[in-house]
Amino acid sequence: MSGGAQAQQMSDEQVVQYVKNAQQMGKNQKQITAELMRRGVTKEQVERIREKYESSKSENAEGRTSDANKNRSRQRKEQQKKETKGLRSISKVTYPVKQQDGMVMEEDSLLWEDRASFRMEEDPTQQIYGHNIFTNERLTFEPNVNVATPENYCLGPGDEVIIDVWGASETTIRQTISPEGSIFINNLGPVYLNGKTVKEANNYLKQEFARIYSGVTGNVPSTQVKLTLGEIRSIQVNVMGEVMVPGTYTLSSFASVFHALYSAGGVNKIGSLRSIKVMRNGNTIADLDVYDLLMKGKMKDDVRLQDGDVILVSPYLSLVQILGKVKRPMFYEMKPTETAGALLKYAGGFTGDAYKKALRIIRKSGREHQIYNVDEMDYSVFRMDDGDQVTVDSVLRRFENRVEIRGAVYREGLYQLDGTVNTVKQLIKKAEGVRGDAFLNRAIIDRELEDLSHEIVQVDVKGLLNGTIADIPLQKNDILYIPSIHDLKEEATLTIHGEVANPGTYLYSDKMTIEDLVLQAGGLLEAAATTKVEVARRMKDPKSTTFSNTVGTSFSFDLKEGLLIGAGSGDFYLEPFDEVYIRKSPSYHVQQNVMVGGEVLFGGSYALSKKNERLSDLVAKAGGVTPDAYVKGARLIRKMTEEELRRKADALRMAQMGGSDSISVKKLDLSDTYSVGISLEKALQNPGSDDDMVLRDGDMLFIPEYVSTVKINGAVMYPNTVSYKKGESYRYYINQAGGFGNGAKKRRAYVVYMNGTVSRVKKWSKTAIEPGCEIIVPSKDARKKMSPGEIIGLGTSAASLATMIATMVNLFK
Structure with a gap:
């Protein structure tokens, strides 16, 4: 089917529904555009749909006259925004420019929504403070109509008034003020209310109703008259100047300046928030500063609008950027008389790591750049200029009153160099004193000099604490290190090998015996021999000046019921770096199992009872062979030992290095077992002969039936x-x-x-x-x-x- 035929089949409503469904499925704008193009939707159709929805939004906005209606209109506006989101994007796309090999080729272009997303992800420091207040979806300035009618509210054409009369006479009149400014009351005729406040209208109605009800006036009136508002009128105001969408807006008569700015989309990039003028009958009746709302929460200057008012937003006079260590770094709009102190206040003040003594300001003088360093005392008098860039630096990464103590003291760490800690002795006292393992004969101070080089100062801590030598004054950034006696020598360890639960290396302790080390290692294994326990001791003589052929000393002991027996001493203590060897008992053997299957009476697994047990012994244990057994065809399957597996791996590796037949060698490597050629018939005829092969752990003997x-x-x-x-x-x-x-x-x-x-x-x-x-x-x-x-x-x-x-x-x- 052709593209034109498809376009005729998709109505405007179908296009809108297709865009909504595609967005719910997570498709991006380029995908939606390409799919609509393949379905024959043209750019003209998309433009027509977008214009229809935009006009629909305007009509809905004009019809908002109550709080409920406003909420519904806002919801419709948001929904229509979602529905036309894709349409606006599609209408901005560059449509196909060429066709190649039957494929439509599109020019690359930045979609409207992509540009919007790019703006949303701007660096906060590049944004202008307060400019998003009238575009925040979670913040609304729509007036609240569910309040008592203010007495100073000025009535006008379109307002619905409700006049209740009760007492001697009772009636209710509900009318809308006509364009001429009046309402019609039976027996009174036209009553003009235009331009009167609610309070003035109530006094006026009492005078008028006194003409037909005698009890309305007097000291004790018998008839009461009260005017209240019903449906309020709409007013038209003009929002001009530097706003996102300047124009004429139909608003509620309760609307204020902020509501009008909210309807106009807020100020644009060059619009001022500090001077928003409200013009009425050619005169300026208010000059609003939005920063008063943002900084102080003041809403009193939010003037209630009247029909025909003009709101004028001028360009900003001064825009200043502040960066660095402040709580809210961004652009701020400044008045000509405001200073650096006011700017810091707008930015939320310094952060905790800010350098507060000075600011650095770069100013564009109109010809060249200028730099100013403003001291703390001048913050309140240095005036800001348009284009200024203020930078607040961070504090330096150094300390002005720090000393540190490390090593064999109870409280290592950083300390304040002040009136209570000025010397080494005072610092040791502040650190709760030295530990018992402290090496007091020599400590060191790592001292930083003025040129940032370092020197070492030796300290006799023992003499200093005893008072035999003078105390040493400390300087800024000094580091006192008191070593431990354990830090000055190699860490002493003991090693145990062999048949213990956890062989390995353990820390040395004084007066430690072999039994103590065995206990630390988890005790003896079942295979351990309690005889011939050996201790190997290294040779050491730090003062020796000759070569020695002796590389170690060995001691041999027997363990029995927890007591140490041997070598002529029952008080043998281990020394640092001794190594203890617990041997395996020569008479200890774990069970070794072999299997027999096939044509025997009792096939299964059997344990070897002696080292040289043979094939005939295994057949005898299994009750002999059956009449159907083909003894001549019996086969022995043997499991490879670790040594055989290692040799096989070496052989395979060498075969792979040999060339073309390495792959076939790998294919023949099927398992870790292999077949052993035996003659069971001769073994059974001559038990104990060479044919009667000796078995080993893991062997499997299989005696088959006769195969023909x-x-x-x-x-x-x-x-x-x-x-x-x-x-x-x-x-x-x-x-x-x-x-x-x-x-x-x-x-x-x-x-x-x-x-x-x-x-x-x-x-x-x-x-x-x-x-x-x-x-x-x-x-x-x-x-x-x-x-x-x-x-x-x-x-x-x-x-x-x-x-x-x-x-x-x-x-x-």
Whole structure:
């Protein structure tokens, strides 16, 4: 469908609703613009919609005559502002200027809303104080009509008056003052109220009603007459000069100057808040200063307006910026007679870290810049000029009366240099005295000189406290350091190794024994030996002048029931930096488990009872094999030790450095277990022989059932699995796989048996092939990629091994 057809389908109401929905979904103005353009909406249509909504807002504003109506009108205004927000933005966008490859290309432009957001995010120091008072959405100057009618309120055409008569006669008259200024009362005719205040109108009505009610006048009137206001009239005032939207505004007759400025959007960037004039019949009846409201909360100067009043906002006379350490740094409007002191008052005064003794003022003299340094005594007399920039500096980052004490005292920190703290002895006393570990023979004072260099002053604190030497006066920024005896030597530690709960390094304490250190380390482990506990002590002789071959001294002890026995002394104390070794008991062994599965009577996990336990012992523990067991095909799966894992990692790393076949090596690294070729049949026939292999922790023995197939893999035409036929030669099984493949190494073929052993085969051998074995024929070029058959073969072998391991693990859970 064409763009024109789409434009006809979207009415103005549909465009407005689309913009509202898109804004609720969080879309930005550029996205909304692009989508409306794709739907065929033109710039002219958007302009038409915007003008309609703007005119609708003006009509609503003119119709506000009561407090409720004003609130509703303001809400409508805000809602329409949201609805036309996107439309105003879209109408300011540069529409497409060219088309390329079927894509519409737009010129970059700053949207109206983007510019508004930019203004909102301006630096506060660049804003003018008070200029946002009439644009704050949370602040309204709309008059309150829900109050008693002021007696000085001046009646005029459009005001509704309510005249209540009660007493001897009772009636209520409710009329609106006509454009001629009168109301019509039966039996009296026209009564003119225009220009009278409420008080004057009440006195006047009593005189008029006395003509038809005899009891209205007299010392004791029997009939009362009272005039009150109903609906109030609207007035028109002109707001001129430096405001955001100058013009004529229809307002409530209760409206004031501030309400008129609020309706006009407040003053613009050059508008004055200090001199807002109200003109009535060509005369100035008021000159308002908004700063009185902002600074003092005074509303008494907010003059109530009358029909035809003119509010004139002039340009500012003097605008001054204050920066730095004041509470409210920004631009302020100053009167010609106001001084720097008034500016500081407007800015909220100094902050706590301000330098209050002087101000720095940069002034534009009309030809060049001038700088003034105004002292504190001149703040109240130095007058400000337009364009002045005032800067309040911060205090210097230094102290004029600080001294500091550190080290072995009870209260380290900063202290005031005054009448009570002037010397080293007074400072130590102020810090609650020296601690017991203080080194009193020598302390130091780090003193800052006039040229900001430093010198060290030695202090004999012991003599100073005893009174044997004179006290030392302190100077500004002195730092007294009294060292601890522990600070002057290496921190003493003890180290314990071996079979304790928490081996490691611990702080040294006097008269500490081995048992004390063992307790700190969490006690002995179950594997710990209480004999042959060794203590290694370092050699030290600070006064030695010769080389020594002795690098340490060792002591050996036995621990028994918490007592230390050995080396001829029961009072052996550890010394700093001793290292204690708790050995593992040679007779301590944790349980070592092996597993047996498959065709045995009682498969499962068994603990080794001796170090040289063998395959035949394990089968015997399992109750022997079943009649269906294929003993010849039994396989042993062994878990790698830490040393084997390390060697395997080294081998893999070297293989990766070797070149092209490193990836294939990685692929063969399937697990941390490996198969051990065994002959269980011979082991059971000759227990204790070399065939009867010794077991170790983690071994898994699997005795399968009889398998009546043979696998042929590798460089053959079609890798296959066929039935085993006793007496058939190796050549027979190769033919069952379609014969040798291209590049097959026929003389290098080998057989992998079920028990994990591997054997080379000859062409006409009839005894090499056994049930369950696998024949593998390698390729001539080992570097070439494996054929699909070889990949299938290796995958099948690996899968078989992995399946067997998984089966045994699940079996013994």
